Amino acid sequence: MSRLCLERIYYPVLTLGYGKRLGLWVRGCSRNCYHCTSPELQDYGGETQEVADIIRAIPEDFQADGLTISGGEPFDQAEGILELIHWFREKISDDVLVYTGYTLAELQAREDPLTDQILREIAVLIDGPYVEALNDNRGIRGSSNQKIYIWKYPERYRDADGGERTVQFVGEEHSLLQIGVPPKSENIDGHE
Numbered sequence: 001m002s003r004l005c006l007e008r009i010y011y012p013v014l015t016l017g018y019g020k021r022l023g024l025w026v027r028g029c030s031r032n033c034y035h036c037t038s039p040e041l042q043d044y045g046g047e048t049q050e051v052a053d054i055i056r057a058i059p060e061d062f063q064a065d066g067l068t069i070s071g072g073e074p075f076d077q078a079e080g081i082l083e084l085i086h087w088f089r090e091k092i093s094d095d096v097l098v099y100t101g102y103t104l105a106e107l108q109a110r111e112d113p114l115t116d117q118i119l120r121e122i123a124v125l126i127d128g129p130y131v132e133a134l135n136d137n138r139g140i141r142g143s144s145n146q147k148i149y150i151w152k153y154p155e156r157y158r159d160a161d162g163g164e165r166t167v168q169f170v171g172e173e174h175s176l177l178q179i180g181v182p183p184k185s186e187n188i189d190g191h192e
Ligand code: SF4
Pocket: 029, 030, 031, 032, 033, 035, 036, 037, 038, 039, 041, 042, 071, 072, 073, 100, 101, 102, 128, 129, 130
């Protein structure tokens, strides 16, 4: 049984991939990108959850066009992420999109079987650290240095790199949650 340090799971996510998606955000990332798009998710603290329990909380008849996994750094929790991907591919769809702060070359250099398995099973990878100065407010990647590897469904993701970017606002108990890649900060000073 694998576990995940999970921040949030939400449906429907409309701004991070094709169609209506299940969105999952893990906690924990050590990259410390300048103007990190999710600074509240850098901390690895908090309780972990069994992936089986996360799955059990999702209705049996759940439908979605795909799964988007972000964070935090998903590949720092490869075992739990892989279990979740297996379930999603078997029950719902093989359109799985993963954001990572690592480059594809860094992931491949790990020579880690779990990492390699994730890369074989997902449809889309958006890789590399977020660079605020290269946020051009286009597409579903945070900055133009990040590459989008489309291994399945090229027709669904043809605008992923340069298309119009949108964000979605969702009401939470006492706040408004923004889902989607945020626009470039207005106070950019050139630091990366
Ligand atoms: S890789 Fe993502 S979560 Fe990690 S510090 Fe950079 S922007 Fe933040």
